[in-house]
Amino acid sequence: MAVVFLAVIMGAWFYPFLGFFIPLCMLLGIGVGLFRGRKWCDWFCPRGSFYDVAVSPFSRKKGIPSLLRKTSFRVGMLFLLMLIMITQLIRLWPDLHKIGMLFATLLTVTTVLGVILGILFHSRSWCSICPIGTITALINKNKYPLKIDAKSCIDCGRCEQVCPIELAPHKLKSCDIELIRQKDCLSCNLCIKACPKQSLSRQIK
Numbered sequence: 001m002a003v004v005f006l007a008v009i010m011g012a013w014f015y016p017f018l019g020f021f022i023p024l025c026m027l028l029g030i031g032v033g034l035f036r037g038r039k040w041c042d043w044f045c046p047r048g049s050f051y052d053v054a055v056s057p058f059s060r061k062k063g064i065p066s067l068l069r070k071t072s073f074r075v076g077m078l079f080l081l082m083l084i085m086i087t088q089l090i091r092l093w094p095d096l097h098k099i100g101m102l103f104a105t106l107l108t109v110t111t112v113l114g115v116i117l118g119i120l121f122h123s124r125s126w127c128s129i130c131p132i133g134t135i136t137a138l139i140n141k142n143k144y145p146l147k148i149d150a151k152s153c154i155d156c157g158r159c160e161q162v163c164p165i166e167l168a169p170h171k172l173k174s175c176d177i178e179l180i181r182q183k184d185c186l187s188c189n190l191c192i193k194a195c196p197k198q199s200l201s202r203q204i205k
Contacts, residue, residue, distance in 0.1 A: 002053040005046035016100030022107050033136030042186040055118035062121045064166050068128040077129045124165050140183040145203050148173050153199040159191035
C-alpha cells in the first residue's frame with residue numbers, strides 16, 4: 001500500500017485524474033468506519049502504510065503531542081480542510097482536470113505536513129488529525145472493543161509500545177472497566193499479540 005501511495009502522489013502531478021484516488025479512499029475509509037471503526041486506518045490506508053514504512057525509521061519517536069489528540073483541535077482541522085476542499089471544488093467545477101490537481105495538491109501538502117510531524121514526534125502523528133480518521137472515530141460504534149483481564153495485566157506497557165498510534169490499554173484497566181472502547185483503536189491487534197500475559201482480547205458482538 002505504501003508503494004501504491006507513492007505511485008499515486010507522484011503520478012497525479014502528471015496525470016491529474018489519479019487525484020480522484022483520494023475521494024475514493026475517503027469514501028472507503030468512512031464506509032469501513034460504519035462497521036469496523038478505524039480498521040481502514042490500519043494498513044489499508046495507503047498513507048498510513050507509507051508513514052509506517054518510509055517515515056518510522058527516521059522518526060524521533062517522541063510521542064504524539066497531546067494537542068493533536070484533543071477532540072476540539074481535531075474537529076477544527078476537519079472543518080478547515082473540508083472547507084478548503086469544498087470551496088475549491090465549487091470554484092473549479094466542472095473542470096475535472098483542475099479538480100484532479102486540487103486533490104493532488106491537498107494530498108501532497110497534507111502528506112508533507114504528516115512527514116514533518118512524523119519525523120519530529122511519531123510516525124503516525126498525522127493519523128490523529130486526519131479528517132477521515134476523525135470522522136470514523138466520531139461514528140465508531142465500538143462494535144469490536146478490547147477486553148482486558150485486569151487481574152492478569154502486569155502494566156508492562158508492551159501494548160502501548162506496539163500500538164501504531166500510541167494508545168495505552170493497560171492504563172485504562174481497573175476493577176470496573178472490562179471493555180476498552182477507544183474510538184481511535186485501529187483494530188490491528190498488535191497489542192493482543194504483544195501482551196506477555198494474554199490479558200487482552202477482542203470482544204466481538
